[in-house]
Amino acid sequence: MNLKPKFLNIVNESTxxxxxxxxxxxSLATKLLSSLPQDIQQPIVFVCIGTDRSTGxxxxPLVGSKxxxxxxxxxxxxxTLEDPIHAVNLKDKLIEINNAYRNPFIIGIDACLGKLNSVGYISIGDGPVKPGAGVNKELPAVGDIHMTGIVNVSGFMEFFVLQNTRLHIVMSMAKTIATAINEAHNQYSLKELSSRFLR
Known part of the structure; x- marks a missing residue:
């Protein structure tokens, strides 16, 4: 879980x-597709950060499982919910990913806290997510680009806020994000298929 994007010092054209x-x-699928590398040989890796032990x-991991x-x-x-990436194993998982793929293009996905009127908003933009920033943990930044969802309000007792976040909103946001990624994947697959015929 990270803080809302303005705390990440990211300057970009985000959606x-x-x-x-x-x-x-x-909107999310279009932005994601336009942000992916032109080289279709470059591996595309989604790193979905969080834990099933906290609703917020x-x-x-809900996005990852979907x-x-x-x-x-x-x-x-x-x-995923079965094999989550969280504070304890994040560094090892990033090493594993970089050993498995040559020059992977990574999309970091994480929950974040923000203003009350921003709860339920999903952002996608350039630059990494900073997991743990919202709860004062020092963890590696993740991603060439990021997708974040504001699940609750920041500013006071963040651990308690995360534990008491409504599951409905988190599930609904996960569904929207996963559906958008699937749509982008379908279009990306068509691009890859057409490039084969041009070789």
Whole structure:
């Protein structure tokens, strides 16, 4: 779990949309697709950060599990409810990923806390997420780009806030994010297929 994007010192053209916006999936998929590397040979890896032991911090592994069910052929997914990526194993998982893939393009996915009127918003933009920043943990930054979901309000007793976040909103946000990624994957797969015919 990290703090809202303004605390990450990221300056970019990001897309920010509420999970229940009718255009959310298309907006997120379009932004994701435009952010992926032009080289279709570069591995695309999603690192979904969080833990199933905290409702608010379960956004990442929920997304990871939903993506795993879709059997994406061109995207690689790490961090699920069964095998979460969290503070204890994050460094080891990043080493594992970099050993498994040559020059992977990493998308970090994590929950974050923000203002009350921003709860339910999903952002995608350039630069990494900083896991643990919202609860004062020093962990490695993750991702060439990031996707974050504001699950609750920041500013006071963050651990308690995360534990008392509504599961409904986290599940709904996870569904929107995973559906958007799946849509981007389908379009990316078509791009990869067409490039084969041009070789």
């Amino acid at each position: 920010r949309v509420s999970y229940d916006d009718g255009h959310a999936i298309n 911090d379960s956004l990442g 993506l795993e069910e879709k059997n994406l052929t061109h995207f690689h997914v790490y961090g």
